[in-house]
Amino acid sequence: MREDSIENNTHLPLLQFATSKVIAASEIYIPEGKIFKKIIYIKKGILRIFFLTASGEEKTFFFRWEGQIAAIPECIFDNQPTRQTWQALEDCELMEIDFDIVEKLSANNISLIKTRLGFAEKMFLDALKRVESFILDKPEERYQKLIIQKPEIIKRVADKHIASFIGVTPVSLSRIRKRLASQKK
Amino acid sequence: MREDSIENNTHLPLLQFATSKVIAASEIYIPEGKIFKKIIYIKKGILRIFFLTASGEEKTFFFRWEGQIAAIPECIFDNQPTRQTWQALEDCELMEIDFDIVEKLSANNISLIKTRLGFAEKMFLDALKRVESFILDKPEERYQKLIIQKPEIIKRVADKHIASFIGVTPVSLSRIRKRLASQKK
DNA sequence: GACAAAAATTAGCAAAAGATAATTTCACTA
DNA sequence: TAGTGAAATTATCTTTTGCTAATTTTTGTC
Numbered sequence: 120m121r122e123d124s125i126e127n128n129t130h131l132p133l134l135q136f137a138t139s140k141v142i143a144a145s146e147i148y149i150p151e152g153k154i155f156k157k158i159i160y161i162k163k164g165i166l167r168i169f170f171l172t173a174s175g176e177e178k179t180f181f182f183r184w185e186g187q188i189a190a191i192p193e194c195i196f197d198n199q200p201t202r203q204t205w206q207a208l209e210d211c212e213l214m215e216i217d218f219d220i221v222e223k224l225s226a227n228n229i230s231l232i233k234t235r236l237g238f239a240e241k242m243f244l245d246a247l248k249r250v251e252s253f254i255l256d257k258p259e260e261r262y263q264k265l266i267i268q269k270p271e272i273i274k275r276v277a278d279k280h281i282a283s284f285i286g287v288t289p290v291s292l293s294r295i296r297k298r299l300a301s302q303k304k
Numbered sequence: 305m306r307e308d309s310i311e312n313n314t315h316l317p318l319l320q321f322a323t324s325k326v327i328a329a330s331e332i333y334i335p336e337g338k339i340f341k342k343i344i345y346i347k348k349g350i351l352r353i354f355f356l357t358a359s360g361e362e363k364t365f366f367f368r369w370e371g372q373i374a375a376i377p378e379c380i381f382d383n384q385p386t387r388q389t390w391q392a393l394e395d396c397e398l399m400e401i402d403f404d405i406v407e408k409l410s411a412n413n414i415s416l417i418k419t420r421l422g423f424a425e426k427m428f429l430d431a432l433k434r435v436e437s438f439i440l441d442k443p444e445e446r447y448q449k450l451i452i453q454k455p456e457i458i459k460r461v462a463d464k465h466i467a468s469f470i471g472v473t474p475v476s477l478s479r480i481r482k483r484l485a486s487q488k489k
Numbered sequence: 490g491a492c493a494a495a496a497a498t499t500a501g502c503a504a505a506a507g508a509t510a511a512t513t514t515c516a517c518t519a
Numbered sequence: 520t521a522g523t524g525a526a527a528t529t530a531t532c533t534t535t536t537g538c539t540a541a542t543t544t545t546t547g548t549c
Binding site: 490491492493494495496497498499500501502503504505506507508509510511512513514515516517518519 | 520521522523524525526527528529530531532533534535536537538539540541542543544545546547548549
C-alpha cells in the first residue's frame with residue numbers, strides 16, 4: 120500500500136522549504152483562474168475542489184484531506200490557470216512548497232524524482248479507479264462504494280457535495296439514500 | 305503539447321530492447337488475470353481494453369491507438385493481475401519492452417525517469433479529463449466531445465464499444481445519435 | 490433556547506436511460 | 520453475389536434521473 124504522506128517518505132528535507140497556512144472553514148483557498156504553482160500537504164481538514172458551471176452550479180471534482188499531498192496538474196504541468204475552485208470545508212492547516220523549488224531540487228536528485236514518479240502513478244491509479252466506477256457502476260453503487268472506502272467522508276462532507284462527486288444531483292442522491300435505507304429493513 | 309510517442313522523445317535507445325508483435329483484428333492480446341509487466345508502443349492499429357462483468361457484458365475502459373504508449377498500471381506498479389482484457393480491434397503492430405529492463409535502465413538514468421514522470425503525468429491528466437466529463441456532462445455531451453476530440457475513433461470502433469466508454473448502453477447511444485441527427489436539421 | 494439560513498427531503502411531472510425483444514442494416518466470407 | 524451473423528436501430532415498458540418548488544430538518548449564531 121502506498122501512502123501519500125510527506126512524513127512517511129524520505130524527503131523530509133523538502134519540509135524546510137515549506138510554509139504554513141491556515142484556512143478557515145468555508146473559505147476559498149484557491150480561486151478559479153489562478154496559476155497556482157505549489158505543492159501542498161494537508162496537515163488537518165478537508166478541501167473541496169469544484170467546478171463552477173455556466174448556470175452557477177458547483178460540481179465537486181474531488182476532495183483532499185489530512186495526510187494527503189495535493190497540487191493542480193494544469194498549473195504545475197502546463198502553466199495554465201486552474202478551472203476549479205479550492206475551498207476549505209473545515210478549518211485547515213496546510214504546508215505549502217513552491218513547485219519551482221521542487222523542480223530545482225529534483226533536477227539532479229534521482230531519489231526525489233522517483234518520489235514524484237510514485238506520486239504521479241498513485242494519482243493516476245486513483246483517477247482510473249474513479250473512471251472505472253463511472254463505467255461499471257450505477258450512481259447507487261458509487262455511493263455505496265464511497266461509504267465503504269471512506270466512511271468518514273460521508274459524515275464530514277455535505278450530501279450535496281457528495282452528489283456531484285458521484286455524478287448526480289442532490290435530489291437524486293437523497294432518493295438513493297431513501298432506497299438504500301428501505302432495502303436494509 | 306506533449307506527445308506520447310517513443311520516436312519523439314530522447315529515449316530511442318530503449319527501442320533496442322523492444323521486440324515486435326503482431327496481433328490480428330479481434331484477437332485477444334492480454335487476457336484478464338495476467339500479470340503483464342511490459343510497456344508497449346503501438347505502431348499500428350487500435351486496442352480496446354474492457355472489463356468483463358459478472359453478467360457477461362463487456363464494458364470498454366479505454367482505447368489505445370497507433371503512436372501511443374500503453375501499460376497496465378496494476379501490473380507494473382503493484383504486481384497484480386489485470387482485471388481487464390486487451391483486444392485488438394484492427395490488425396495491430398506493437399513493440400514490447402520488459403518493464404524490468406526499463407526499471408534497470410532508469411535506476412541511475414535521471415533523464416529516463418523524467419521521461420517516465422512525464423508519461424505518468426500525462427496519463428493522470430487524461431484520466432482526470434475523463435472524470436471531469438462524467439461529473440460535468442450528460443452522456444450526449446460526452447459523445448459529442450468524443451466526436452470533436454477524436455473523430456476517427458467513431459469510424460474505426462463499433463458503436464457498442466463507444467457506448468460503454470461514455471457510460472451508457474448501446475441502445476441508449478443509438479437514441480442519442482438519433483436525437484443529435486434530428487437536431488441538426 | 491430562539492431564530493435565520495442552509496441543507497435535505499419530498500412531491501409532481503418530464504426527460505432520459507435500462508432491459509428485453511423484434512426488426513433492419515451492415516459486414517464478412519464462402 | 521448470396522447468405523450468415525453481428526451490429527445497430529426501433530419499439531415497448533419500467534426505472535431512474537433531472538428539474539422545480541414546497542416542506543421539513545439541521546446547523547450555526549446570537
